[in-house]
Amino acid sequence: MLGELDVQGDTNPLDRRWFMKCALASGAALGVSGPPATGMPSGAGQQKQDDAQFAVEAKFYQKLQNRKIKCKLCPRECTVGDKERGYCGVRENRGGTYYTLVHSRVCAAHVDPVEKKPLFHYLPGSLAFSIATAGCNVNCKFCQNWDISQSRPEQIPADYTPPQRIAALAKQHSCPTIAYTYSEPVVFAEFLMDTADAGHAAGVRSIVVSNGYMQEEALREAYGKMDAVKIDLKAFTEQYYRDVVTGQLKPVLETLVTLKKMGKWTEIVYLVLPGMNDGDAELRGLAQWIKANLGEDVPLHFTQFHPEYLLKNLPITPVPTLERAKAIADAEGLHYVYIGNVPGHPAQNTYCPQCRKMLVERVGFTASQMLIRKNSCPFCRHPIPGVWST
Ligand code: SF4
Numbered sequence: 001m002l003g004e005l006d007v008q009g010d011t012n013p014l015d016r017r018w019f020m021k022c023a024l025a026s027g028a029a030l031g032v033s034g035p036p037a038t039g040m041p042s043g044a045g046q047q048k049q050d051d052a053q054f055a056v057e058a059k060f061y062q063k064l065q066n067r068k069i070k071c072k073l074c075p076r077e078c079t080v081g082d083k084e085r086g087y088c089g090v091r092e093n094r095g096g097t098y099y100t101l102v103h104s105r106v107c108a109a110h111v112d113p114v115e116k117k118p119l120f121h122y123l124p125g126s127l128a129f130s131i132a133t134a135g136c137n138v139n140c141k142f143c144q145n146w147d148i149s150q151s152r153p154e155q156i157p158a159d160y161t162p163p164q165r166i167a168a169l170a171k172q173h174s175c176p177t178i179a180y181t182y183s184e185p186v187v188f189a190e191f192l193m194d195t196a197d198a199g200h201a202a203g204v205r206s207i208v209v210s211n212g213y214m215q216e217e218a219l220r221e222a223y224g225k226m227d228a229v230k231i232d233l234k235a236f237t238e239q240y241y242r243d244v245v246t247g248q249l250k251p252v253l254e255t256l257v258t259l260k261k262m263g264k265w266t267e268i269v270y271l272v273l274p275g276m277n278d279g280d281a282e283l284r285g286l287a288q289w290i291k292a293n294l295g296e297d298v299p300l301h302f303t304q305f306h307p308e309y310l311l312k313n314l315p316i317t318p319v320p321t322l323e324r325a326k327a328i329a330d331a332e333g334l335h336y337v338y339i340g341n342v343p344g345h346p347a348q349n350t351y352c353p354q355c356r357k358m359l360v361e362r363v364g365f366t367a368s369q370m371l372i373r374k375n376s377c378p379f380c381r382h383p384i385p386g387v388w389s390t
Helices: 017-028 044-049 163-172 185-201 214-225 239-245 248-264 280-293 321-329
Strands: 061-063 070-071 091-094 099-101 108-113 127-132 177-180 203-208 228-232 265-272 302-305 335-338 356-365 367-368
Touching: 070 099, 070 214, 099 185, 127 163, 163 177, 177 185, 185 203, 185 214, 203 214, 214 248, 228 248, 248 265, 248 280, 265 321, 280 321, 302 321, 321 335
Parallel strands: 127 177, 177 203, 203 228, 228 265, 265 302, 302 335
Antiparallel strands: 061 070, 091 099, 108 127, 356 367
16 A cells, blocks of 8 residues: 555655645545545535534633633634634634534645654654644744645545544554644644544554644643654744744743653754845854753754745755754754755764764665664764664
């Protein structure tokens, strides 16, 4: 079955049409969707008819007077009146009770290499059964998956795929992990939690790819069930977060500190937009903050931007810019600084910070060589942080 999926193809992973094609194709191939002839299910009419099966009471909210509620899932703290939805568009107040409308409402499913998340220090060379629902709690102007992240659930095709089914599909396709990804898992927290429980019961772990823009209680409960976390730290200034992300930096930094306190394996991605978040001072401040607050061993991925959505006017990030960012972070003492979305670049490999020998070689999204043994460098025995085997 896996042969039907081009999980290590050379297509640009950031191309939206490719993404949707894969999402649809894999949905059919994985049995997540309807008949292969039609791919994913039919769409809005069908969705409306089946709405009830996706609506589950939300976990993180507070009831107010006059049938209003205050959502406590993310820092927006939307106050939502009866029959209205919060900013993310996937949570609705029905008579004073708040509901998620995307429980088990899978709009994309795909088998990906874990390196594509990217997680480089977590089960290298393994596959992740990757799912998404509609919705997001921010609106990044550069979003690669805007067609699902900025949609309401009823606007895009989806399938009813409950947690136990996802766990079974992950096992069926030899995926040791389920990944919550593509859109923003914060907004489908209840579904993520139930799926993580189902996965763990079946011996499948969970990893999340998130903007980290959430409240601490929800973070501890929902991401407490995760086995590894990747956080997109989109810039190191509040101005960028306000103008480009439509969010705030401070809660994301707080999330990273809380994840460290929780002992979660965490990697950070910083998408470098030319002229927008690539100044020397900003990058130095970022690296210094990571070292001081999270430690020098947290992997940091500087990834290449490809023009998309509302920022098609910007160029692709030049490779020398990414190399400059890495050089700054290296100089500040971070041990594992990677360059992402540049296939074949040597900074995609893992090197021992002590003896500098190459320990993991990556080609595209494949870990082609993995020399780490017993969580250590086989040459000098220096411990290499991460989860290297099941
Ligand atoms: S999760 Fe959605 S409804 Fe809740 S506060 Fe955030 S944007 Fe608002």
